[in-house]
Every structure is written in structure tokens, then in C-alpha cells.
Amino acid sequence: MTTTTTRPPTSSLATAAAACITLARREFTSYFRQPAGWIIIALYLFLASLVFCLYTLVPGRPASLRDFFAISGWLLLPVAPAITMRLISEELRSGTIESLLTSPAGSWSLVLGKFIGACAFLLAMLLPSALYVVALARYATLPLDAGPIISGYVCLALVGLLYLGIGTLASALTSNSTLAFMLALFAILGLMFAEAAGAQAPPGLREILFSLSLSPRLADFAKGVIDTGHVVFFLTGAGVCVVGAAVVMELRRWR
Numbered sequence: 001m002t003t004t005t006t007r008p009p010t011s012s013l014a015t016a017a018a019a020c021i022t023l024a025r026r027e028f029t030s031y032f033r034q035p036a037g038w039i040i041i042a043l044y045l046f047l048a049s050l051v052f053c054l055y056t057l058v059p060g061r062p063a064s065l066r067d068f069f070a071i072s073g074w075l076l077l078p079v080a081p082a083i084t085m086r087l088i089s090e091e092l093r094s095g096t097i098e099s100l101l102t103s104p105a106g107s108w109s110l111v112l113g114k115f116i117g118a119c120a121f122l123l124a125m126l127l128p129s130a131l132y133v134v135a136l137a138r139y140a141t142l143p144l145d146a147g148p149i150i151s152g153y154v155c156l157a158l159v160g161l162l163y164l165g166i167g168t169l170a171s172a173l174t175s176n177s178t179l180a181f182m183l184a185l186f187a188i189l190g191l192m193f194a195e196a197a198g199a200q201a202p203p204g205l206r207e208i209l210f211s212l213s214l215s216p217r218l219a220d221f222a223k224g225v226i227d228t229g230h231v232v233f234f235l236t237g238a239g240v241c242v243v244g245a246a247v248v249m250e251l252r253r254w255r
Contacts, residue, residue: 073159
């Protein structure tokens with residue numbers, strides 16, 4: 001007797017991958033076709049430049065971006081929800097979500113493609129901040145330490161992934177983009193204030209809140225410490241949120 005193993009059809013996987021790439025490309029370019037995308041970039045660069053001038057370009061202080069990266073979680077706080085607020089909620093509001101969910105791509109490719117497009121836009125938004133490194137290298141009296149700079153940008157990318165994952169889940173939960181923005185904003189604020197809340201919480205809850213806190217992780221990255229535990233935390237958090245958004249869309253599909 002011979003047994004056969006069933007495998008997913010290659011054509012189906014290829015179709016889903018192609019749809020995911022197409023959606024990611026469409027989502028990425030859509031940010032630059034709308035004024036909202038340029039406003040988001042301008043908002044982030046304004047906040048980042050303000051922090052750079054106030055905390056880095058100070059006479060007598062070491063030429064370091066440590067303070068800039070330590071505040072990175074707050075810099076992305078109003079920006080990431082703005083990137084994701086219309087990611088899926090706009091499709092729900094306009095009714096185009098029905099055709100997307102019933103297409104061969106399915107809900108998983110839909111959510112993943114839109115999330116990848118948002119991540120690509122976030123990375124493009126962060127690119128101009130490399131000018132801060134150039135400015136420090138030009139005017140600093142001592143050579144720059146590359147370690148904290150590299151870890152700082154790793155921190156920016158990981159924090160951005162987590163924030164965008166939270167925003168993607170929030171956008172999948174409602175057809176109101178403003179409500180999606182507020183849901184993501186308050187969820188991120190909850191993580192930012194988890195350490196402060198943990199100090200007042202009972203012992204059992206305290207450990208949970210401390211483990212969810214972002215502030216110590218951001219401080220470690222700013223010092224040049226790339227802890228694998230921190231990396232896993234951000235990637236896992238983003239992954240859980242994206243999977244949650246896909247599950248929500250799958251439930252909408254079969255409703």
C-alpha cells in the first residue's frame with residue numbers, strides 16, 4: 001500500500017504571493033499619490049528634527065543620537081496610526097473589501113500585502129533621518145560610534161513594525177478610519193505606560209505589565225545593546241497583530 005501526501009497546489013501559493021506583492025506595491029505607491037502620505041512624512045521629519053536640534057545639537061554635549069533613539073517610541077506614536085488608519089477600514093467603508101476577500105488572494109494575502117506596503121512606506125519615511133548621522137559626522141570633534149547608531153535604527157524599524165501591526169489590527173476591526181486611529185493610538189500608549197502602571201499594580205499583574213513595557217527596551221537599543229529578547233518581542237508582537245487582523249478578515253469573509 002502506498003500513501004500519498006497532499007501539498008498545497010503550487011499555483012495557489014504563487015497566486016497568493018503575486019497578489020500579496022501586488023497589494024503591497026499598490027499600497028506603498030498610494031501613500032505618495034495622496035496628500036496624507038506627504039503630511040505624515042512632514043510630521044515625522046518635523047518631530048524628529050525638533051528632537052535632534054533640542055537634544056543632540058547642544059554645545060558641550062557628546063555627539064550622539066542616543067537621546068533621539070531613546071525617544072523614538074514617542075516620535076512614531078502619532079505617525080504609525082496615521083499610516084495604518086485607512087489600511088483596511090477604507091476598504092470596509094467603501095465596500096471594495098468584498099471583491100478583495102472573494103478573490104483568489106484571500107484575506108491572508110490582503111492583510112499581509114497591505115502590512116508590507118505600510119512597512120515599506122515607514123522605511124522610506126525614516127531614510128531622510130540618515131542626514132542627522134551625516135551632520136554629526138561632519139561637525140563632531142570625535143569619531144562617531146557606529147554601534148549605537150546601527151542599534152538605534154534597528155530599534156526604529158522594530159518599533160515601527162510593532163506599531164504598524166497594532167494599527168493594522170485596529171484598521172481591520174472597524175470601517176471608521178478615525179476610530180481605527182484612536183484604537184491604535186491608545187493601544188500603543190498602553191504599552192508605553194505599562195511600566196508606570198506596573199509599579200502600582202499587584203505582584204501578579206506587575207510582572208505582566210513590566211514584560212510588555214517598551215521603555216526599557218528602547219533605552220537598551222539607544223545605548224547600543226541589541227538584545228535578541230527585545231528583537232523577538234517586537235517581531236512576535238507585530239506578527240501576532242497581523243495574524244489577528246487576518247483572522248478578523250477571515251471571519252468577515254465567512255460571515
